[in-house]
Amino acid sequence: MNRITIGMAAVLFGLGVAGCAERAPQGGTSVVLPSINRDLVIVAVLPKDTIGEKLPSEGLWSIKSVKWKAELGGFTQETYSQALGFPTNTKLTIHNLSTKYTHTLDVVKVISAPPADFPKGPKLSIKAEGDGKLEAGYASGPIKPGKSVTVTLVKAGTYLIGCAYHYDLGMHDVLVVGARATPGPQATPTPHGGGGGGGSGSGWGG
Ligand SMILES: [Cu+2]
Numbered sequence: 001m002n003r004i005t006i007g008m009a010a011v012l013f014g015l016g017v018a019g020c021a022e023r024a025p026q027g028g029t030s031v032v033l034p035s036i037n038r039d040l041v042i043v044a045v046l047p048k049d050t051i052g053e054k055l056p057s058e059g060l061w062s063i064k065s066v067k068w069k070a071e072l073g074g075f076t077q078e079t080y081s082q083a084l085g086f087p088t089n090t091k092l093t094i095h096n097l098s099t100k101y102t103h104t105l106d107v108v109k110v111i112s113a114p115p116a117d118f119p120k121g122p123k124l125s126i127k128a129e130g131d132g133k134l135e136a137g138y139a140s141g142p143i144k145p146g147k148s149v150t151v152t153l154v155k156a157g158t159y160l161i162g163c164a165y166h167y168d169l170g171m172h173d174v175l176v177v178g179a180r181a182t183p184g185p186q187a188t189p190t191p192h193g194g195g196g197g198g199g200s201g202s203g204w205g206g
Contacts, residue, residue: 049090052076053105053143053163054098056170061187065174068184069115074163074171075105077183083174084161085181090153092134096143101165105151106139108160108172116160116174124164134177139164153177 046052053075056062060081062073073081086092094105106124111117128141133154140149156178163171174184 046077046079046095047093049086050077050093050095050148051084051105051175052095052097053103053171054096055101055166056081056187058098058101059189060097061189062170063185063187065116065184067114068174070118070174071170072116072173072184073187074103074166075161075173075175076186078186080187080189081173082186083176083184085176085178085183086153087179087181088153088156088177090177092151092153093148094140094143094151095148096145098145100145102142102144103166103171104140104142104164105149105161106164107134107136108162108167110136111158111160113158118160118162118172122162122167124162124167126164134159134175 052060054060056073060074060076062071063081064070065072065083068083072083075084076082077084077086096103104124104126107130108122108124109119125139126142128139128149130138130151132151134151135155138151140151143149157176159175159177161173161175165171
């Protein structure tokens, strides 16, 4: 006997964005584009099932995650850096939001529970590995500014991810793949946009 279930995704998505400062149109999430100058920030829509990545200092900032007991940065599925969460079997687009820098998304390590202990100076592959399937050892390969790569989330789990070029500049994050996985709280932009994003971050997040 067949049953048809509709509408849940839209309902859940609606809950997900409630409370954000910038309300996104239905079906997508908002993301801040590179600023033209310090007084003008443009917010665009990041499509569903997409991870946007760029340096924390390029405007994604970093968040001290209470849940993961680690500083996370460089990756978002909404607007600013956050822990990531998607259902298993999602066909995910990894989009480089940068105008200047090439980035990657590599699996650093698979963990079973918090804390997210990011290893110091891990060896991350620049070249693509893992045949488009997100598992231990996956590497996207270089993604040029404005370009995307797709990967299928074939296996439920908790993945520490990072950029092979900028791991040490704070581009490392947690990606949870599972039925009920949802994104974590977002980083808060640093007022006046002066400094870099790799700072102490104390007092951010919550
Ligand atoms: Cu990078």
